[in-house]
Amino acid sequence: MEEQPRTRRVGILGYGELGQFLVSQLMSLGPSLGLSLAFVWTRRPEALQELPPDLRLADLRQLPSTGVALVVEVAHPCVVQEHGEDILGHADLMLGSPTALADGDTERRLRAAAARGGHTLYVPRGALWGCEDIARMDSAGTLQALTVTMTKAPGSFRAQGGCSPRLAAAWASGTRTVLYRGPLRPLCPLVPNNVNAMAAAAVAAPRLGFDGVTACWWPTQVGTRDSAWHRGGTAVAPGSPPVAPGWPHVSPGSPPVAPGWRL
Template sequence: MSEPRATRRVGIVGYGHLGQYLVRRLQDEGPRHGLELAFVWNRDLGKLAGMMPASLQLEDLDQADLIVEVSHPCVAQDHGESFLGSADFMVGSPTALADEATERRLRGAVERYGHTLYVPSGALWGGQDLQRMDQLGTLQALTVTMTKHPDSFRLEGRLVRGAGQGRRVLYEGPVRGLCPLAPNNVNTMAAACMAAPSLGFDGVKGCLIADPDLADWHLVEIEALGPGGFSVTSRRKNPAAQGAVTGAATFTAFWSSLLACRGHGGCVFLC
């Protein structure tokens, strides 16, 4: 007879739409998957008042076996090492890893503490296939194009005034340069960079497009090139309300990624 599965305690960092969704699913379905909500933390602690029992608000990182960040890249940049020092860590804002120092610190913490850094696929279709090509040395080029309604963007720096009238290419070039300009919008591109470390943030090409006619969808197109003229192109049409940063299908994708975080032992793992 097999032994009962140990309950895995999960802490959620961030209580926006995605954080609230994950909390609800953990409370409703967690026990059947061997999962229990350990704590919830939000940058604006007032947001938790009246919505979350005090017993579930963060007091001690050691309460969790897995910490899930769905807040902002700065959280992983400022606290990722501490998270990995006590638990596995799923970085829901992988644009944080476009900062070379952050990626280096978190990879170092993985080796030092033996916990796993999980990178959720999110809206990245075929991430495991890209990873396999990269490991075999057959991935020669990778381009990720994301198209959204202008109201869906949370832009910074020189892109702030870019999403005006008409369909416009806001950025085209290495993903590393785009992540600080659209940190909440291009996590799919960042996940692709982590799936293909031989190309990385400097080698994977990102293209960000604003299209005012795209009111109900987010589009993600991926083109991978290999030797001898090999190519694969995918097009993902993700239902999304106008102005929504995250498409509807990405919520369930994150839940699926969370279920896959089962302790893979001191590595960086695309889930």
């Protein structure tokens, strides 16, 4: 009797637009690819009412009983910071919020957990075009510097802390103003949902890491050439406008992220 191929069970953390898309794709196309949906978990359980009860995971402590092989996080960096170690003790983890790795302690804990559990932490390249080229140049020691420039409509930014007033002021000024230009690491906790492509660049180039990769970030203005950019556009380019005064700048100091992350 011919042995049936084993189905790989996938769990989803987060049920926003991306989480809903992944769930839909897994339910419709997963079986033909040898994949099945094990569960969906979200910080807002009421959002899962449309799903069958057996797919709603109420408590991540129940994860070991689901038989999940791969967990895909598309929620928020705090979810990985809080639960990542436990997940890696039972399954592989795909990190949709690589800005979580800007926290050195989180990076060390996740790496150690993956080694202990014999599982893999994956970082998808997402919207980072040329990721493989960046990784090859870094591995060869020929990548001396990397600047990632991102511009989005102000409504697309989910800024935290003191970022929101500065973002509103820059938008109201009607001029193109760079809100941040400097090492990537301190920017990640300020806009954790918006600079994941930049974080992927830091992972792809571990010799530079979060302290060596330069981030340049500004909001678009309606009616300008910038407004025609893809709302998640990233580019490596010279000639940025002046940095807005008062924006935090942090000099590099922490050691770079160690190589070895799976991309």
